[in-house]
Amino acid sequence: MSARASIGSVTDITSLRERRRLATAAEIEAAALELFACGGSEHTTVDDIAAAAGVSPRTFFRYFPTKEDAVLGVKRDFYAAVSERIPPGAIGFDDLAGATAEALESFSATFLHRMVRVRCLGEHDANLRHRALLLDAEQCRQRQRHLGGDMHARLLVETLAVALNTALDDWAIRRHHGEDADLAGVFRATCAQQRALFQLG
Amino acid sequence: MSARASIGSVTDITSLRERRRLATAAEIEAAALELFACGGSEHTTVDDIAAAAGVSPRTFFRYFPTKEDAVLGVKRDFYAAVSERIPPGAIGFDDLAGATAEALESFSATFLHRMVRVRCLGEHDANLRHRALLLDAEQCRQRQRHLGGDMHARLLVETLAVALNTALDDWAIRRHHGEDADLAGVFRATCAQQRALFQLG
Numbered sequence: 001m002s003a004r005a006s007i008g009s010v011t012d013i014t015s016l017r018e019r020r021r022l023a024t025a026a027e028i029e030a031a032a033l034e035l036f037a038c039g040g041s042e043h044t045t046v047d048d049i050a051a052a053a054g055v056s057p058r059t060f061f062r063y064f065p066t067k068e069d070a071v072l073g074v075k076r077d078f079y080a081a082v083s084e085r086i087p088p089g090a091i092g093f094d095d096l097a098g099a100t101a102e103a104l105e106s107f108s109a110t111f112l113h114r115m116v117r118v119r120c121l122g123e124h125d126a127n128l129r130h131r132a133l134l135l136d137a138e139q140c141r142q143r144q145r146h147l148g149g150d151m152h153a154r155l156l157v158e159t160l161a162v163a164l165n166t167a168l169d170d171w172a173i174r175r176h177h178g179e180d181a182d183l184a185g186v187f188r189a190t191c192a193q194q195r196a197l198f199q200l201g
Numbered sequence: 202m203s204a205r206a207s208i209g210s211v212t213d214i215t216s217l218r219e220r221r222r223l224a225t226a227a228e229i230e231a232a233a234l235e236l237f238a239c240g241g242s243e244h245t246t247v248d249d250i251a252a253a254a255g256v257s258p259r260t261f262f263r264y265f266p267t268k269e270d271a272v273l274g275v276k277r278d279f280y281a282a283v284s285e286r287i288p289p290g291a292i293g294f295d296d297l298a299g300a301t302a303e304a305l306e307s308f309s310a311t312f313l314h315r316m317v318r319v320r321c322l323g324e325h326d327a328n329l330r331h332r333a334l335l336l337d338a339e340q341c342r343q344r345q346r347h348l349g350g351d352m353h354a355r356l357l358v359e360t361l362a363v364a365l366n367t368a369l370d371d372w373a374i375r376r377h378h379g380e381d382a383d384l385a386g387v388f389r390a391t392c393a394q395q396r397a398l399f400q401l402g
Contacts (some may be wrong), residue, residue: 163356197356
């Protein structure tokens with residue numbers, strides 16, 4: 001896992017240099033979240049974010065390729081945590097859903113708080129939502145290749161992604177309204193609801 | 202259905218003016234398809250497309266909001282044909298899949314040929330693929346609202362969209378390789394394969 005993809009999810013930090021990298025990335029993310037929440041991502045520049053985080057634009061680009069990516073690290077961390085738990089080769093829906101639920105259970109309160117913020121920002125920020133959509137699609141393609149690359153793998157990965165994104169939104173909305181919703185629980189319920197689509201006809 | 206959304210799928214053309222509109226839109230689309238196939242959508246400008254179609258850029262923008270939209274009319278026509286067949290209110294997966302299959306059966310050979318061309322372009326044109334992805338997401342949101350707007354409607358619409366897009370790609374690849382694949386048949390088989398994901402666990 002690269003340092004860029006592991007803010008907040010790393011449990012084994014081995015060096016001072018690595019800790020500094022993660023701290024800088026976290027500062028840039030926090031600054032971007034604040035600025036996007038105030039003015040929207042479209043009206044915020046990389047220079048704005050770098051200035052607010054106390055780094056140079058050049059440093060910014062060592063951490064993130066675009067301004068939108070500065071707040072979507074949480075999405076990449078999330079994917080990495082799920083990927084770690086998926087066995088290679090052909091697996092079924094329940095295995096993939098199980099690996100995903102396990103990843104969701106492993107997240108810290110801080111990580112979950114970052115996810116809620118990013119999801120809520122996306123509600124009103126089409127630019128950010130589009131970038132997240134492209135990241136999701138890219139992630140589905142990668143995972144499809146990992147699972148064999150055929151039509152079955154594609155259906156499996158994309159069908160589960162529907163349940164996952166629906167669950168994430170449902171959970172984030174509940175959290176935003178003060179409910180103590182459990183992400184893995186909401187995801188499992190959403191998978192059951194998706195399964196029921198086919199049982200009911 | 203607006204004139205913009207109905208190139209090629211209209212069976213009841215009522216006026217000369219309307220026929221002229223559709224002919225112009227079709228010429229712009231054909232010019233855009235040619236140019237995108239040669240140089241990619243990123244290296245093609247609206248001015249290039251307008252010149253190749255023999256219209257002014259101003260006329261271009263009366264028909265399409267962006268250069269990518271000039272070739273994605275086939276996608277909008279497709280959505281319109283499906284939407285016409287969906288009853289309002291809460292329906293099940295099989296009803297929605299049935300309405301979709303009926304729409305697929307109604308398409309002319311010319312329309313299907315346009316779909317194959319656009320799908321094949323998207324294989325090598327990330328810009329076009331991204332625009333198509335955003336159109337899909339917007340279409341899912343609209344249909345979700347049409348079907349009640351709740352989590353069930355979202356799961357239903359997005360899960361079916363996975364089967365539909367997988368089927369469209371599978372079918373377009375087969376057609377591209379000379380196979381006489383039937384779109385509605387491929388879609389029904391894909392839905393059955395998606396249902397089997399949940400039966401197998």
